[in-house]
Amino acid sequence: MSAPVSTRPGRAGRLAAVLPHVVIGAILLIEFFPLYMMLQVAFKDNAAFIDNPWLPAPLADWRWENWWFALNLIGPYVANTVFVAVTGTVCSVALAVLGAYFFARYRLPGSGVLWSLFMVLMLLPGIANLVPLFTLLKELSLLNTLWALIAVGVAGGQVFNLFVLRNFIEDLPKDLFEAAEMDGAGHLQQIRHIVVPMSRSILGTLAIMAFLGKWNEFLLPLVILRDRELFTLGVGLIYLDGEYVKQWGQIMAAYCFAALPLIILFLFTMRLFVKGLSQGAIKG
Amino acid sequence: MARVVLENLVKTFPAAGNSAAFTAVKGINLTVEEGEFMVLVGPSGCGKSTTLRMIAGLEEVSSGSIRIGDQVVNGVLPKDRDIAMVFQNYALYPHMSVYENLAFGLKLRRLPKSEIAARVQAAADLLGLADLLERKPKALSGGQRQRVAVGRAIVRRPKVFLFDEPLSNLDAKMRVQMRTEIARLHARLGATMIYVTHDQVEAMTMGDRICVMKEGQILQVAEPLELYQRPANLFVAGFIGSPPMNFLRGAVVRSDNRRDFVADGGVGALRLALPARLAEPARALEGRAAVLGVRPEQVQLVAEGAPGGHPCTVELAEPMGAETFLHLRSAAGVFIARVEAGVTHRQGSRVCAAFELERAHLFDAASEIRLT
Ligand SMILES: Nc1ncnc2c1ncn2[C@@H]1O[C@H](COP(=O)(O)OP(=O)(O)OP(=O)(O)O)[C@@H](O)[C@H]1O
Numbered sequence: 265m266s267a268p269v270s271t272r273p274g275r276a277g278r279l280a281a282v283l284p285h286v287v288i289g290a291i292l293l294i295e296f297f298p299l300y301m302m303l304q305v306a307f308k309d310n311a312a313f314i315d316n317p318w319l320p321a322p323l324a325d326w327r328w329e330n331w332w333f334a335l336n337l338i339g340p341y342v343a344n345t346v347f348v349a350v351t352g353t354v355c356s357v358a359l360a361v362l363g364a365y366f367f368a369r370y371r372l373p374g375s376g377v378l379w380s381l382f383m384v385l386m387l388l389p390g391i392a393n394l395v396p397l398f399t400l401l402k403e404l405s406l407l408n409t410l411w412a413l414i415a416v417g418v419a420g421g422q423v424f425n426l427f428v429l430r431n432f433i434e435d436l437p438k439d440l441f442e443a444a445e446m447d448g449a450g451h452l453q454q455i456r457h458i459v460v461p462m463s464r465s466i467l468g469t470l471a472i473m474a475f476l477g478k479w480n481e482f483l484l485p486l487v488i489l490r491d492r493e494l495f496t497l498g499v500g501l502i503y504l505d506g507e508y509v510k511q512w513g514q515i516m517a518a519y520c521f522a523a524l525p526l527i528i529l530f531l532f533t534m535r536l537f538v539k540g541l542s543q544g545a546i547k548g
Numbered sequence: 549m550a551r552v553v554l555e556n557l558v559k560t561f562p563a564a565g566n567s568a569a570f571t572a573v574k575g576i577n578l579t580v581e582e583g584e585f586m587v588l589v590g591p592s593g594c595g596k597s598t599t600l601r602m603i604a605g606l607e608e609v610s611s612g613s614i615r616i617g618d619q620v621v622n623g624v625l626p627k628d629r630d631i632a633m634v635f636q637n638y639a640l641y642p643h644m645s646v647y648e649n650l651a652f653g654l655k656l657r658r659l660p661k662s663e664i665a666a667r668v669q670a671a672a673d674l675l676g677l678a679d680l681l682e683r684k685p686k687a688l689s690g691g692q693r694q695r696v697a698v699g700r701a702i703v704r705r706p707k708v709f710l711f712d713e714p715l716s717n718l719d720a721k722m723r724v725q726m727r728t729e730i731a732r733l734h735a736r737l738g739a740t741m742i743y744v745t746h747d748q749v750e751a752m753t754m755g756d757r758i759c760v761m762k763e764g765q766i767l768q769v770a771e772p773l774e775l776y777q778r779p780a781n782l783f784v785a786g787f788i789g790s791p792p793m794n795f796l797r798g799a800v801v802r803s804d805n806r807r808d809f810v811a812d813g814g815v816g817a818l819r820l821a822l823p824a825r826l827a828e829p830a831r832a833l834e835g836r837a838a839v840l841g842v843r844p845e846q847v848q849l850v851a852e853g854a855p856g857g858h859p860c861t862v863e864l865a866e867p868m869g870a871e872t873f874l875h876l877r878s879a880a881g882v883f884i885a886r887v888e889a890g891v892t893h894r895q896g897s898r899v900c901a902a903f904e905l906e907r908a909h910l911f912d913a914a915s916e917i918r919l920t
């Protein structure tokens with residue numbers, strides 16, 4: 265995107281054109297500085313770090329072994345997180361589509377009340393639920409399992425997903441569903457052949473958001489998970505700090521690995537993501 | 549192919565929010581014969597679509613029954629009724645190609661692939677879609693989309709076809725073309741078709757029979773010419789025909805041994821001696837308000853002073869090419885005459901009009917029913 269080009273080459277016009285770039289540049293700088301630090305420290309040992317914290321080490325002194333160490337260290341965490349995030353996202357979006365389809369297309373007695381209840385859930389701060397949730401999971405013998413993370417994530421994410429998807433599905437032309445009904449499609453087939461293909465970008469957006477949420481989740485795994493081999497990244501990473509001889513370079517390398525899957529995901533889905541967001545915004 | 553029978557069909561939309569319950573279809577009875585092309589016509593909001601959607605199964609029946617063939621289908625799901633519907637705005641699946649649109653219903657019915665391909669190809673050939681099969685609906689013109697929508701119905705080979713104003717989104721020329729195409733399709737498939745429109749020209753040209761509806765009721769079911777020549781009431785008389793029938797309000801008055809129609813309009817108002825065909829039934833109207841219905845082609849221009857001649861002023865002349873519609877003002881009100889295009893009539897010029905009463909109709913103004 266380029267800044268709007270002013271047709272009048274006046275000084276004020278030029279300033280107006282430059283200013284957004286300056287602001288954006290400043291924001292980027294602030295955003296990228298920690299990333300820069302992470303990356304350059306990841307190639308140093310502690311001595312080099314203390315000696316020269318701000319600038320990258322000379323190439324010859326780069327400690328590649330940090331990365332190998334980090335990979336071994338957090339590899340299992342990454343695997344756990346991928347498992348939780350992928351399973352949770354798939355279940356979450358699939359269930360949301362079913363629910364939203366129901367709410368969007370049918371008015372049964374009680375569905376209005378049900379909907380309101382759902383929306384009230386959105387107003388509750390999740391953290392307020394933590395203690396009851398813990399008790400519940402304990403009763404269900406789900407403490408210290410990855411399934412607990414998945415189940416809680418799927419249940420918790422539904423409210424927002426339903427809210428977005430219901431409106432989206434309601435905006436799809438009713439005729440399409442009726443035509444499909446005449447063509448012989450039952451509910452599941454209408455979902456599969458009409459809803460899903462037509463809301464692909466919004467589903468993609470919701471999936472990415474669900475995935476991000478799972479990936480960055482911290483509090484719940486911290487409370488629920490006890491065994492180190494079950495740790496997800498959120499908890500795993502903070503335990504890196506302190507329990508081992510603190511090698512900053514290794515920790516930073518681990519952080520880089522933790523971010524890598526997200527970066528890859530984003531590179532492939534960014535267009536979809538933006539499209540979905542703007543679609544949601546323009547529809548009204 | 550199958551007969552469709554509606555018996556005492558009622559549709560009441562329940563109250564919702566601050567709108568009260570509304571009865572859109574008020575107990576209609578209609579039999580559509582096997583292989584017949586039945587047109588439902590009427591003004592906007594008269595319940596045509598609602599009726600059609602009940603037949604399709606998209607709208608629940610409040611009371612009464614619908615039979616397709618020998619089966620009462622009130623509780624049968626749309627997909628099990630063996631009917632196909634063409635929607636006003638086509639309702640093509642935007643993410644599927646033309647081929648997939650046509651094949652969708654067949655795939656869901658688990659027809660073998662080769663059979664699906666054959667049927668789609670046949671329909672595409674019939675409708676001139678063969679070159680467009682790979683396109684998405686968004687890359688089609690309105691007329692082409694309409695053909696795809698029709699094709700989607702054809703491939704299913706249903707017992708009954710339902711059309712809900714399928715041509716109303718097309719431009720005038722395309723509409724005429726599609727009209728003949730659908731008529732040809734009907735001749736070729738011989739299937740029962742129910743066609744909803746609010747365009748009376750479409751109704752007249754396409755229907756084997758026409759069912760005129762108003763405010764949720766059926767006013768008349770008849771063949772097009774019958775409907776035109778013998779409308780059951782004022783509404784049908786005014787709705788069918790373009791330009792519409794002229795209505796002169798007045799009363800039937802007895803004078804000597806004959807009966808006259810005296811139009812409202814005070815001194816010098818039109819007074820017409822009713823011919824024998826009208827005079828006899830007019831007896832019932834004596835002393836009551838009546839409406840005389842005269843089609844525009846039954847109004848002739850005559851020389852001034854000719855018997856039955858009635859002086860008028862030309863308010864507006866609409867040359868149509870082969871003929872001209874003259875809007876004439878007289879003491880009896882404004883009426884339209886359909887005259888030959890040869891002579892040009894200037895606005896404001898004075899002419900003399902005579903009514904050909906042999907084919908005119910008398911209506912009771914109170915009940916609006918035709919008496920003759
Ligand atoms: N879902 C609904 N809820 C309430 N009222 C409805 C509903 N659908 C239709 N109606 C009402 O029923 C009446 C008949 O509607 P219908 O769609 O059958 O009219 P129509 O004859 O097809 O008119 P048009 O030529 O404009 O399509 C209208 O007054 C309409 O407002």
Ligand SMILES: [Mg+2]
Pocket residue numbers: 596597598712
């Ligand atoms: Mg309609």
